[in-house]
Amino acid sequence: AQSVSQHNHHVILSEAASLELGCNYSYGGTVNLFWYVQYPGQHLQLLLKYFSGDPLVKGIKGFEAEFIKSKFSFNLRKPSVQWSDTAEYFCAAEAAGANNLFFGTGTRLTVIP
Amino acid sequence: KAGVTQTPRYLIKTRGQQVTLSCSPISGHRSVSWYQQTPGQGLQFLFEYFSETQRNKGNFPGRFSGRQFSNSRSEMNVSTLELGDSALYLCASSFRENYNEQFFGPGTRLTVL
Numbered sequence: 433a434q435s436v437s438q439h440n441h442h443v444i445l446s447e448a449a450s451l452e453l454g455c456n457y458s459y460g461g462t463v464n465l466f467w468y469v470q471y472p473g474q475h476l477q478l479l480l481k482y483f484s485g486d487p488l489v490k491g492i493k494g495f496e497a498e499f500i501k502s503k504f505s506f507n508l509r510k511p512s513v514q515w516s517d518t519a520e521y522f523c524a525a526e527a528a529g530a531n532n533l534f535f536g537t538g539t540r541l542t543v544i545p
Numbered sequence: 546k547a548g549v550t551q552t553p554r555y556l557i558k559t560r561g562q563q564v565t566l567s568c569s570p571i572s573g574h575r576s577v578s579w580y581q582q583t584p585g586q587g588l589q590f591l592f593e594y595f596s597e598t599q600r601n602k603g604n605f606p607g608r609f610s611g612r613q614f615s616n617s618r619s620e621m622n623v624s625t626l627e628l629g630d631s632a633l634y635l636c637a638s639s640f641r642e643n644y645n646e647q648f649f650g651p652g653t654r655l656t657v658l
Binding site: 530 | 641
């Protein structure tokens with residue numbers, strides 16, 4: 433069965449620190465991968481996506497993620513976080529073309545000014 | 546371009562009642578997916594509709610059902626409400642081509658008393 437794991441439940445960082453959030457997925461076929469962000473009081477927004485091609489994908493607001501097929505991972509990174517990055521981050525996967533996202537449990541990021 | 550809209554935004558029901566939630570996708574999007582978000586279970590896929598047909602279904606009981614109209618608007622119905630149905634119900638729309646992300650609405654917060 434398809435599943436997504438996010439190992440960090442709550443991460444607290446100071447501004448300008450680097451961020452890496454882990455995401456592992458379990459699926460044997462071709463998979464599309466996503467990171468969504470939910471800012472306080474707002475709805476889910478897409479940060480970045482991977483469908484195929486270059487395994488290093490860049491998203492909005494300086495975020496990037498690297499798809500490592502051999503490790504079934506799609507970790508999210510940002511070199512220098514800002515207070516405005518405080519939010520909940522969700523990793524998601526779907527079988528290519530299936531339109532049924534499987535989400536991780538989310539990682540709450542708190543950035544201290 | 547207007548985003549995904551969901552109505553109502555908040556709803557309070559009592560056990561045993563039934564409820565209908567509505568979702569209007571982004572103009573031109575023909576796929577609508579529904580998700581349930583709870584603190585305990587996170588985000589879980591309910592079902593997806595495309596061209597008025599259910600294409601995918603998650604692991605939820607038959608009390609959860611939906612439909613899609615010819616204008617791509619979708620409704621979700623939950624019958625015989627239980628306390629555990631209290632959740633944020635999210636709707637997402639996409640073109641449903643192979644490489645296309647889903648855009649989420651703000652959700653309907655359902656409270657079952």
